[in-house]
Amino acid sequence: MPQRSGSRSAGGGARWPALAAGLLLVGAGVLLQTAGIADAALAHLILAMTAAALILHRLRAGSGGPEQAGSGGRLGPGAAWLAAFLAALAAVSGFLSPLGGALRPALADLAVALLALSLLTRVLGPRPLLQVLVPVLVLYVLVPVLPLLEAALSYPLRRLSAVLAAGLLSLGPGQVVLSGTEIAWGDLRVSVTSACSGLTLLQNLIWVAWWTVLLRHRGFAARFAHMLLVLPAVVAANTVRVLALALMAGIYGEHTLSGPAHGVIGWLAVVLAALLYLGMEHLFPATAARGSAPASGAGPASDTA
């Protein structure tokens, strides 16, 4: 068995630079978020951990072939030009950041991410770049800006849920008047606040959806398209929640809105959103072979989500 032993040794040796690069990427990403990570929602932490795990897994899996062993120094000018392009983008993001207003932290994070990807490309070549692009951008850029995005999405989600719930309530008895995000149903007043906007649903469903598309699809396009179904699932589940709360308050009195039933309905809405999302899978039949490893580096180059 000397040949096999030698091959394993070469493959194992080749993994170390990729693993070291992965650990550096993950370490830098976590370091960048040290300030906000303590206050982050659990769903955001799960998202960050998913991204970190994918970076390490894909770099480790993608560097296993003996043909790639030690290829870092012989990648030729193509990788160097790509690395130069990414570093130039990082420079532009960095220099633009003081002019970016509220986007300044996101631009600074993007600059770090692009510079790290540039270094990765220079050392390991373009293929690992394609495989870790999405998780790196999620870890470095998306997770830190999620609170900002959620703040921006809060009112539209509240308004959408209120409009849909008011429409459904108006099918029944009694007059329904919608004012902004407040529903007046007879004598009852139900206000769709930030807590009822569906943001918590969205937070939780994002990482559920990410894992789902990773397991069921290959290729960025299929994963991204399937991922978009998160929004209708969240809106539908939240509308049902608002409707249920309004009905509960109308039947049993407004005091029930501040009781434990409110929380229970919230949790049921999370389950409903997840079920709706999983149920909508029929629209996107799985493109990954059943039983194949999730997000394996042995997949096609477009396997980036």
Added chain:
Amino acid sequence: MSARPLLLHLDAQGVWLRQGLVMLVLVAALAPSLDWVLAAWRGSPLDTWGWLYLVLALAWGALVLDLVRARTASLDPAGWPLLIASLLIGLAGLVLDLRIAQSAAALGVAWAASWLLLGRAVGLLLLPSPVLGVLSLPTVGYGLERAWAQTGAMPIGAFALKALLAVGALALGAILLWLYRRDRLAHPGPAQVSCLLAAVTALAGLLVAFNPPAFGAPLALDEQRWAFGPWYGAEIPTSPSEQRLYAGSRRLSKRLYATRDGKQVSVLIVDSDDVHDLHAPEYCLSGSGWVIGDAPDAARAAEPLALPEAASAELDGRRGPQRLAGVYWYSSPSRSTADLAGLRLQSRLAPGEPFSLYMISAVDAGGGSPRRTLSAFLRDAPWVR
């Protein structure tokens, strides 16, 4: 259009004409900045010895050109990214009116010319020359000292930092020469040079991203009041050297405020229509022998130097037994800023807007806390917002 006929023509006289062309490029590119550089060498204590580094840069260049009389059949393509990067730095210097960027770009253009005309071996070996050349430029010393202070390491003055960097550059040159003699010098192509330059530029962008120029609301000191709280003010004469430094300014005012129990605070106000006349106080203080550092976190928490809504910078210096605490900011009618980058940016965003430099400082040589004195003054000061 091929450069080969030109190179053939130059080579008819040996390698000297190519080397002479590089020197010509250096002189031509640096000429517009010479007035500023020479004035600083003559007038600023901190830049007095700047010429020494330029002499070292030229000496290293002459040594390399004497040792390696290389020529290339055509222009070395790896020199183009260097030339483009230098021109971009020069363009940024022109747009933002940064004379140091223009001068550094001139050195870069000359280095790129040597790379293009004499090949990558000479280009690499000449690397210490532009580094030494940059050390000779005005304001580099205090910039280095300020950057060093932000690392929180042991305070080192501007002169020592420049000397250390110069020694490092020469040591790097010696290593490169040693590698060249053993034929082990790297031969980077245009892609590798571009990659390195882009990464260095990206690091500079990151520095800007994490230390952006800060702007705040405009803030001025009410100069009509000579007495407020326990403080009594008196105008004090400016020294000839201060008048030289601020020669182009509309007004230079120095006032000393004191309490009955002997605490003193100095207020410096400079009004100017030209942002070039306003420089960071660290520049003067370093030139006067102060070693500028950062105040300890405990002192910052215990004695905050609070200004109302303005962007300001703190000073913490030591010179022998003396301790200095200060705060300064630049204010226009529309906004305030704490650094020169912000000042230049604002002057480009709102051209023609006058700026004033305010610096308030306290010095103590008897073991007391100048920061405490300054903090008390800032609490009582009559602000105009």
